[in-house]
Amino acid sequence: MNYRLFLTKAFACLFFASGLVQADTDLLDKVNRDLSSGHIVVVYQMLNDDTASEQYADWAYYLNDFASSNSPLYKFYSTDVAFNNRLVENGLDITDSYTLFLKKDALSFFYEGVVVESLVYLAVQAHYSEEDFLPVYRAFIPDEVTVKLD
Amino acid sequence: MSDLLQLRRGDSDSRKIWGGVKQTTTPAYTVKNLQTDLKSVGVYTEKVDGGFGKISENALKFFQWVLVNSDAAVKNKTLIKQIAIPKLIVSGRLDPVTASHLQTWIKNKLSATGDLVRVDTTKLSNISLGHGFKHIAKPRVKKTDLVISTEALGMVKLMNETAAKLGLSIMINQAFRLNNVKVSGAVVPPATKSQHLIGHAIDCNIVDGDTWNNSRDFKKHRQTADAEKFIARMKKASHRWGGDFGRVDTPHFDKQLDASSFSYDAKFYLNQKQIVSGAPIELQTISD
Numbered sequence: 001m002n003y004r005l006f007l008t009k010a011f012a013c014l015f016f017a018s019g020l021v022q023a024d025t026d027l028l029d030k031v032n033r034d035l036s037s038g039h040i041v042v043v044y045q046m047l048n049d050d051t052a053s054e055q056y057a058d059w060a061y062y063l064n065d066f067a068s069s070n071s072p073l074y075k076f077y078s079t080d081v082a083f084n085n086r087l088v089e090n091g092l093d094i095t096d097s098y099t100l101f102l103k104k105d106a107l108s109f110f111y112e113g114v115v116v117e118s119l120v121y122l123a124v125q126a127h128y129s130e131e132d133f134l135p136v137y138r139a140f141i142p143d144e145v146t147v148k149l150d
Numbered sequence: 151m152s153d154l155l156q157l158r159r160g161d162s163d164s165r166k167i168w169g170g171v172k173q174t175t176t177p178a179y180t181v182k183n184l185q186t187d188l189k190s191v192g193v194y195t196e197k198v199d200g201g202f203g204k205i206s207e208n209a210l211k212f213f214q215w216v217l218v219n220s221d222a223a224v225k226n227k228t229l230i231k232q233i234a235i236p237k238l239i240v241s242g243r244l245d246p247v248t249a250s251h252l253q254t255w256i257k258n259k260l261s262a263t264g265d266l267v268r269v270d271t272t273k274l275s276n277i278s279l280g281h282g283f284k285h286i287a288k289p290r291v292k293k294t295d296l297v298i299s300t301e302a303l304g305m306v307k308l309m310n311e312t313a314a315k316l317g318l319s320i321m322i323n324q325a326f327r328l329n330n331v332k333v334s335g336a337v338v339p340p341a342t343k344s345q346h347l348i349g350h351a352i353d354c355n356i357v358d359g360d361t362w363n364n365s366r367d368f369k370k371h372r373q374t375a376d377a378e379k380f381i382a383r384m385k386k387a388s389h390r391w392g393g394d395f396g397r398v399d400t401p402h403f404d405k406q407l408d409a410s411s412f413s414y415d416a417k418f419y420l421n422q423k424q425i426v427s428g429a430p431i432e433l434q435t436i437s438d
Binding site for chain 1: 280281282284323324327337338339340341342343344345346347351353355361362364365366369392395396397398399400401402404409
């Protein structure tokens with residue numbers, strides 16, 4: 001009986017673990033697929049789950065607003081363990097909230113912290129679209145990083 | 151109205167409960183009458199069903215809150231001044247004073263509205279709308295207007311004055327925010343409570359020469375001395391700065407209204423409705 005219970009639990013653990021691994025792999029795959037097909041990918045980690053905070057309110061508003069104006073060219077994903085592990089392998093510090101902007105054969109940008117200024121998004125957008133890069137954007141463009149995902 | 155019963159939560163036309171008591175005869179003024187009237191004055195949006203539940207109670211409280219706190223109403227799409235009744239209790243019961251005012255409002259075709267006003271930013275010496283600012287796309291709002299609650303006007307005035315004294319420019323990223331706008335491609339759930347949703351908050355950058363004093367500057371302690379003076383002055387006047395929050399939000403300033411209070415709920419309902427319904431938004435001048 002105990003042996004059967006043990007087996008059931010073991011299978012359950014394997015099932016869920018493989019599910020997680022599958023999901024994690026999926027994000028990396030998705031991002032790579034999107035980049036290959038010419039999309040700009042935004043991956044974010046939001047560690048503040050207090051949806052009643054002003055920080056969350058501002059972050060969600062500016063992110064949604066940017067997404068609504070820039071889909072489907074831009075793809076947005078919440079990070080996961082495997083993706084974070086890959087960023088660590090790339091030498092990035094992912095202990096805080098962050099937003100990473102990626103485009104194939106172009107610079108990647110890493111914003112450490114919570115984006116609560118729409119100008120951060122506008123600066124990245126201007127850079128990638130080769131629109132007029134206003135002088136103000138220089139103060140808001142995130143840090144350039146090199147990220148290898150595949 | 152002579153046999154007016156103090157209608158309250160739990161009353162029901164179908165169960166013949168009025169004033170909290172089972173009645174043998176139907177009164178002249180029923181729950182359906184009340185719901186119809188509350189709808190007419192713009193505080194009730196649900197079905198007129200004769201059941202006095204939480205939504206009807208809230209609607210009645212919204213109306214009472216307006217009587218106590220607001221000095222404005224809308225008549226024929228025009229803003230008119232009202233005299234507030236500060237001693238009325240916001241009880242959610244149809245007391246005789248509330249009933250009398252409700253009938254006056256119905257007779258005069260008045261509708262409740264919020265306290266949002268427009269500030270023409272082109273008239274402000276040291277405040278501008280930033281590159282990321284999105285104006286509220288409603289016919290009564292101009293592209294150069296800052297929409298804000300009357301209660302937060304003092305904050306805008308102080309910002310302008312303080313920035314002028316210190317030689318700073320305040321670039322506004324956002325003030326009032328519409329709730330639950332259906333955004334195609336939205337990726338995260340929006341917040342349901344925020345001082346922006348009632349017009350009590352401003353997101354801005356304190357520009358000092360070439361320094362924008364943005365979130366990264368504050369995080370790396372690179373903010374300028376005058377930006378710190380600006381913040382100190384705002385805080386001295388009891389405005390909150392997001393840099394002091396547990397969840398840091400340095401561009402954020404607000405005149406806080408407790409988000410768990412009924413006043414917040416009333417303001418949220420009325421101010422959101424003011425924009426969505428296209429009600430008038432008074433233009434306010436802030437003099438230097």
